[in-house]
Amino acid sequence: MTKERDTTLTTPSGARLRADHLSIGYEDFAVIADLSVDVLDGRVTAIVGPNACGKSTLLRGFARLLKPSNGQVILDGHDIGSLHTKEVARRLGLLPQTSIAPEGITVADLVSRGRFPHQKVLRQWSRDDDAAVDEAMRCTGVTELAGRLVDELSGGQRQRVWVAMVLAQQTPLVLLDEPTTYLDIAHQVELLDLFAVLNREQNRTVVAVLHDLNHACRYADQIIAMKTGSIVAQGNPNAVITEELVEAVYGLKCQIIDDPQTGTPLVVPRASPYVTARR
Amino acid sequence: MTITSNRSDHVDFGRRQCVIRLGAMSARASWRAIVVVTSLLAGALVIAVVAVGIGKYTVAPADVLGVLLGTNTSFDRVVVVEWRMPRMLMALLVGAALGVSGAIFQALTRNPLGSPDIIGINYGAYTGALVAITSFGVGYYTVAAGALLGGLVTAVVVYALSYRNGLAGYRLIVVGIGVSAVLNSVNQWVVIKLDLHTAVTASVWQQGTLNGLSWAQVLPMTVCLTVATLALVALGPQLPVLQMGDDAAGALGVQPDRARLAYLVVGVGLIALACAAAGPISFIALAAPQLARRLTASPGVGLVPSAVMGAVLLLVSDVVAQQLVTGSELPVGSVTGSLGGAYLVYLLVVQARRR
Numbered sequence: 001m002t003k004e005r006d007t008t009l010t011t012p013s014g015a016r017l018r019a020d021h022l023s024i025g026y027e028d029f030a031v032i033a034d035l036s037v038d039v040l041d042g043r044v045t046a047i048v049g050p051n052a053c054g055k056s057t058l059l060r061g062f063a064r065l066l067k068p069s070n071g072q073v074i075l076d077g078h079d080i081g082s083l084h085t086k087e088v089a090r091r092l093g094l095l096p097q098t099s100i101a102p103e104g105i106t107v108a109d110l111v112s113r114g115r116f117p118h119q120k121v122l123r124q125w126s127r128d129d130d131a132a133v134d135e136a137m138r139c140t141g142v143t144e145l146a147g148r149l150v151d152e153l154s155g156g157q158r159q160r161v162w163v164a165m166v167l168a169q170q171t172p173l174v175l176l177d178e179p180t181t182y183l184d185i186a187h188q189v190e191l192l193d194l195f196a197v198l199n200r201e202q203n204r205t206v207v208a209v210l211h212d213l214n215h216a217c218r219y220a221d222q223i224i225a226m227k228t229g230s231i232v233a234q235g236n237p238n239a240v241i242t243e244e245l246v247e248a249v250y251g252l253k254c255q256i257i258d259d260p261q262t263g264t265p266l267v268v269p270r271a272s273p274y275v276t277a278r279r
Numbered sequence: 280m281t282i283t284s285n286r287s288d289h290v291d292f293g294r295r296q297c298v299i300r301l302g303a304m305s306a307r308a309s310w311r312a313i314v315v316v317t318s319l320l321a322g323a324l325v326i327a328v329v330a331v332g333i334g335k336y337t338v339a340p341a342d343v344l345g346v347l348l349g350t351n352t353s354f355d356r357v358v359v360v361e362w363r364m365p366r367m368l369m370a371l372l373v374g375a376a377l378g379v380s381g382a383i384f385q386a387l388t389r390n391p392l393g394s395p396d397i398i399g400i401n402y403g404a405y406t407g408a409l410v411a412i413t414s415f416g417v418g419y420y421t422v423a424a425g426a427l428l429g430g431l432v433t434a435v436v437v438y439a440l441s442y443r444n445g446l447a448g449y450r451l452i453v454v455g456i457g458v459s460a461v462l463n464s465v466n467q468w469v470v471i472k473l474d475l476h477t478a479v480t481a482s483v484w485q486q487g488t489l490n491g492l493s494w495a496q497v498l499p500m501t502v503c504l505t506v507a508t509l510a511l512v513a514l515g516p517q518l519p520v521l522q523m524g525d526d527a528a529g530a531l532g533v534q535p536d537r538a539r540l541a542y543l544v545v546g547v548g549l550i551a552l553a554c555a556a557a558g559p560i561s562f563i564a565l566a567a568p569q570l571a572r573r574l575t576a577s578p579g580v581g582l583v584p585s586a587v588m589g590a591v592l593l594l595v596s597d598v599v600a601q602q603l604v605t606g607s608e609l610p611v612g613s614v615t616g617s618l619g620g621a622y623l624v625y626l627l628v629v630q631a632r633r634r
Contacts, residue, residue, distance in 0.1 A: 065529045089532030096526030100389065102519070105578030106293040113520060117532040121515050125298055125307035127288075134289040147293025169531070177526075 014077065016041050016205065017062060017092070017173055021071035024054075024061045031057040032229045034071065039173075039222075044199050044206045046220035048213055050250050054229040055209045056097065056177055062207065063094040063175050089117035093171035095162055097178050101150040107161050108146040111137055114168030136167035140194060156187035163194065174198065176208040180215065188212075192219050217241055217264040225249050241265040294576065312575040312584060319587045323371065323594060330598045331363040361494075369492045370597045370611075371590040372500050373557045376507070376549040378571070378589020381564030382580040383546035386518050387539055388448030391626055394565040395430075395550040398455025401561065402462035403433025404554035405485065409469045412477060419496060423555035430551035433458065434543060487560030487612025489597050496556055503552050510545050511582060518542065522579050560612045562619020563589050563596075569626075 015038035024032045031054045039045050039062075047055040060066045062073055064080050073080040080088060093114075101110055114136065115129045137143045140160045145153065150161060159179065166174060176195070180188040196219055198204045210216045216223055217237040225233045225240060227249050233240045246254050246267060253270040260266075288298060295310045328347075332338040338346075338355045345351030346359045381394045388398075395401055407429015408422045415421045441454040470481050483490075517538045520528045525535040550564065570592075571584035596614040603609055 060526070063526075063530055065526055085529075085534055086532035089530065092530075094526070094530035096524065096530060098524060099527040100522065100524040102389075102522045102579040104572075104576065108290050108292040109578055112290065112292075113523065113531070116516075116520050119516075121512060122304045122306075124516070125305045126300070126303075129305075130288040130290055137290070146291040149293075166530075175530075 014074075015039055016076050017207075018074050019058070019061065019071070020074055022058075022061060022068050022073060023070035024057055024066050024068050030069065030229065032061065035230060036071075037224060037231060037234065039205060039207055041205055042199070042203050043221035044195065044208070044219055045222040045224060046216035047207065047209045047224045047226060048211075048216050048249075049226035049232075053226045053249075055224075055226050057229075058224075058226070059094075059175055059177050059207065059209050063092060064088055065094075086117045089169065089171070091171050092173045092175065093166040093169040094175040095166050095177060095179055097181070099162060101158070103151065105150050106146070107142055107148055107150055107153070107164075108133065108137070110150055110161055111142075111164045111168050114165040117169060132170050133168045136164040139167055139198070140164040156183055156190070159183060159187070159191060160194075163191070167198070171204075173205045173207070176206065178209050178211060181211065188215070195219065213241065213246070213267045214259070217266065218259060218262050237264050241267065309575070309577065312577055312581065315571070315574045316584055316587050319584075319591050323587070323591045326591070326594055326598065327367050327371070330594065331359050331367050333598075333602070334358075334363065365493045365497050366489050366597070367594065368497050369500065369556060370489055370594040372497070372504055373489070373553045373560065374563055374567075374590040374593025375586040376504060376553040376589070377560065377563040377593065378567035378585040378587070379507075379511075379582050380546045380549035380553070381566075381589070382568040382571075382582050382585035383518070383542050383549075384564070385568050385580050386522055387542060387546075388451050389522055390448040390452060391569050392452050392565075392630065393448050393455075394568075395546065396559070396561045396564050397459070397623075398437055398452055399459035399462055400430050400433050400437075400455075400547055400550050401554060401559040401564075402459050402466060403436075404430035404551045405559045406462050406466055406469070407432070407551075408484075408555060409466060409473075409481060412481065413469065413473060417477065417480065419499075419555075423499075423552070426555035427548065427551040430547045430554065431544075433462065434547045438543070483610055484558040485612075486610035487558040487615070488608070488610035489557050490608050490610070492556065500552065500556055503548075507545055507549055507552075510541075514538070514541055514545075518582070519579055558610075558612060560593065560615055562615045562622065563592050565626075566619050566622050567592055 017039040019035055019037050022032060022035045023030055035058065047058060049055045057066065061068060064073065067081065075083065075088065075091060112129065112133045115132060118129065137146060140163050142157065142160050142164050145157060145161070150158060153161065180191055183191065192215055195206050195208065199206050220237060222235065223237050223240045224231055225245060232249050233245055241256060243254055243256050246252055255268045255270060256265045257268060258266065292309070297308050297310050297313055299306045328340050328343050332340055332343045336358050338359055342351050342355050343359055346356050384395050384398070385391055385393050387393070404426040407425040407427070410429070411421045411425025437451060437455045437458050441451040466485065470478050470485070473481060517533050520531050520533050521535060521538055528535050553560065567589035568580035568585040571588035572580050575581065575584050593611065593615070596618065597611045600609045600611040600614045
């Protein structure tokens with residue numbers, strides 16, 4: 001069966017990024033078991049699910065940060081593990097959940113580190129590097145902050161700087177691991193709008209792990225809902241996000257209404273009697 | 280070739296940058312770093328010229344320059360070239376090795392305290408050297424091999440003891456301090472067991488000293504440092520990327536565990552090399568990278584500024600050690616130890632306040 005699969009790997013119609021019978025675990029504990037999924041090219045995909053369901057693990061597997069114990073992640077028809085790391089980094093960027101800004105680094109310096117996969121020992125700062133960093137900072141609105149120290153910025157500004165670093169990498173695929181955590185609601189929306197722009201105007205494929213189901217419904221073309229290491233449902237938000245699914249995945253009773261702005265599903269949790277009684 | 284300072288480029292780095300482009304090749308550095316490194320090099324040259332002239336037989340700086348240019352062929356030449364120059368060159372080379380090694384370890388642990396002389400690599404190299412002396416006798420290459428092996432084994436032990444789902448800098452430092460304490464006791468025990476003559480040599484050497492170094496040691500040191508430099512060039516600028524965390528580094532095309540191991544081997548090699556030549560000189564590896572970082576105002580520790588700073592620090596310390604107590608040979612390690620001790624206290628106070 002794997003032989004047949006190999007011949008289909010290079011078909012041009014196949015998704016650029018997909019998981020093929022993927023299992024990933026830490027030591028003897030499998031977080032994800034036998035998972036297969038295609039990431040829609042040129043679309044926004046949101047991975048949702050309760051804490052510890054393996055959604056970040058799947059994303060980290062896509063980004064090659066975790067080695068599969070079984071199966072493979074396929075990028076452009078090749079097992080991602082067989083590709084050169086810098087080659088992967090030129091096609092696929094990741095905004096990790098935790099990253100460290102070295103002490104005393106300026107915004108432009110940090111963003112320019114995104115050019116690492118394009119640089120060589122004797123080619124450290126080409127005109128392309130300069131143009132890419134300039135463009136990435138303009139796109140995320142941090143150009144005015146370029147000379148500032150990253151330590152001095154607010155949470156929202158800092159997250160935009162990290163996004164700029166990922167954009168400077170100029171990858172057609174962008175993976176985001178809980179990009180909106182720790183941001184206030186205005187900065188969350190601002191950032192998600194930015195990802196929508198990147199997708200529509202620059203045609204980048206975006207995959208994001210999101211905690212907020214309503215954000216996922218509003219911004220994603222495809223939702224992958226996960227529970228205990230497997231996919232429970234996937235597809236268009238309107239088809240996937242139902243009251244039954246939310247209860248099955250999160251154990252939360254809710255009502256689904258139409259988002260008055262976009263017509264996408266809006267999840268309203270059922271109020272507990274204690275809350276209704278206070279009225 | 281074009282050299283610009285932000286004029287044809289669009290990105291504002293907050294600090295003036297020097298960009299050099301030559302065909303497909305290009306490089307970028309901040310002007311401040313360039314000025315600092317050049318000034319340190321110039322300072323080192325001046326100090327070196329003055330330093331080789333002073334001592335029981337004094338040679339004026341002008342005569343030293345004459346020797347170097349080949350116009351002065353008097354007895355000065357013997358004093359400068361045969362007697363004093365090897366020691367001066369070794370101070371620069373060993374200092375540079377210590378500076379780079381310190382920068383590598385501090386970058387990998389992301390902590391200014393994560394320097395090889397704090398986490399025990401120094402002591403381990405010294406243990407290795409002592410074991411080599413007791414088993415095979417005093418000889419440059421056996422001692423060097425012993426130091427290298429001792430340093431590597433210590434690094435592996437400290438790394439293994441502190442590794443748990445990735446490397447946490449702070450855990451590595453705490454484990455390293457513990458390992459240092461154990462090794463220090465082992466070293467003292469071995470020295471006590473040695474015969475008197477070897478024990479005296481070993482205990483002077485324990486402080487770290489540049490006494491009695493000659494051209495016979497300069498050559499292998501130069502060769503080894505060249506190899507280490509080539510290895511670092513081949514690794515490319517992965518160190519700054521590693522400092523951003525394993526996930527970010529992995530996403531940017533660096534394999535964190537593999538790159539870390541490669542840097543660790545070079546870092547241990549450099550510290551062991553320095554230890555084999557001059558004993559476990561303390562605090563240069565700790566202080567040089569941070570001093571250089573502050574002067575250059577750069578993010579994270581840089582290898583080149585750390586190397587130059589380490590070379591200058593050790594050269595100055597050695598001159599002070601030679602001049603401070605006239606008539607006796609004070610080991611340079613005592614000078615770096617007392618200067619560096621004060622710096623360590625400062626560093627601990629600053630870190631304690633920040634936590």
